[in-house]
Amino acid sequence: MARENHPAAGRAGLIVNPRSGRGSGKGLALAERLKRAPGVMLGVLDRFEEIGAVLDGMARGGVTDLFISSGDGTIQEILTRIAEDRLFASPPRLGLLPHGTTNLSARDLGFRARSVEAQAQFIESLAASDLQQRHTIRCANPGDGRIRHGMFVGTGAVALATRYCQQAFNARGVRGQWAVAGTLLTALRKYLLSAPDAADESRFDRPHAITVEAGGRRLCEGPQLLQMSTTLDRLVLDARPFWGGKTAPIRTTVFPYPVPSVARWMLPAMYGGEGRRMPSGAVSFCAEALSVSSDTIFVIDGEFFPPPPGEPLRLETGPLFTFVRG
Template structure:
């Protein structure tokens, strides 16, 4: 079935979060573009809590393509309600208009170019008046046992240094007004330089105790500098800090603390090939289910959570969705 068939000659729904970083200054321009494009149902969120009702309405209307206009948090909320509430008989294709601060999910599976141009190309492609969008089918991560929350969906999980880096970026870098890629680069280079000149004892990064079980196999308890799991192909700055994934749905990486020669090995860690020849404290593999016993905070697509006391954080990725890229 082509995307033209699925989308009823260009019809799709756009859910916008006006409070996302770039939408605070750009919603009027997007709405002006929408005025020229027939067949697009536009919904503006007053609160992300409105997402379930909107999705139920779209499911009842037979909508086959849902575009999410916002940051990683808006996308994460949409994925959660689509896959946990199951309002659609068959999940819609997802298009992501990157309008947040980091936009890591959109960088891998979202729309490209300026927002107005991206919406026009998507509309033409779905209507059969231009190139069809490419379909990128991806597993979607499921996270259980975040304190105070039902199971959540997303594309990237991180703990220990990743949470510390997010907090540092928000506190010190985002206030500079830099674009997302530049802000991420400044943060990463600053952390590596800090490690190079001050070492583990003087670094702003610290280890966290995390016990790991991967598909039932227990890994030795240790302090971890970094723990991540993702279903994306590339992360910030195009990095790929995972290897040996064995075609499993989750790409999982953990680095022990303190790491062996972190600065020297950073290039291979972030951009190396399938065989990276890293020391034993650098571990990466594919996984179907990961259980983490920890007390430290963690992130799912940029949103911060605490673990449910006494329960492991459980990661899996059985479900898949189609993402449109054009």
């Protein structure tokens, strides 16, 4: 983490997705507060498809610090556009405002001040900042053919649980850590109260054919519970399910099937140290790039896509972004 003053020539921009957070209104309140602020460019999205045009306008307007009021899906789309379309001469610094339904990236890298007034004052002044730098993960060949950049990619149980969380909790207005906790409790209840059933598609704890390769080595293959890769330091519920030391930008963990004892391994898996001991078949490593073959959908920052037909998904280290923490 560094602390610095932004150059005097800096210019702030704010993108608001008012539908994030089930209409919490925080993004619109911030935009209203800043609408007369000199030098601040505003982009309120009437439609998600407007992101490209809004970013193009901000790039031409000289925005150097881009603040995003949204959930993870909008952030992922903005990261992808900046990385792939190269609209900006150099990537703007990003301020992630946790105004969305899910805020995995913002919990780890987001702006610390929670009040709209504090956020507005910072955006107006571009004062001295605490910064974090982090690479994206570039999904090079998704099954729908659209390259994506994000901070978290997974398949197997983690993708199914994310979809369930959105349908069962987010759709009813339950957000953030409460929705994640509810999803985890649902999975644990079924695991503890009923025998494993690989054919029961309502369960998260069923086998998925997953093969992971990196650095010319096959690290796992066959039935697995889940695979997840990230450049974040902490995930939902502040979990750090990675071990063995961070030696490259992308951290990946695979948990095996059959599922090891949850009572024995859940807390060490989520919160153990880098030297933790884990059950046989559990794999954790770092890499610049890896490939993942799966028969299940993938999730990237809360958005879903199918696996590429007939080949593994290639995950690559994306550009290095700087995040403004306030």
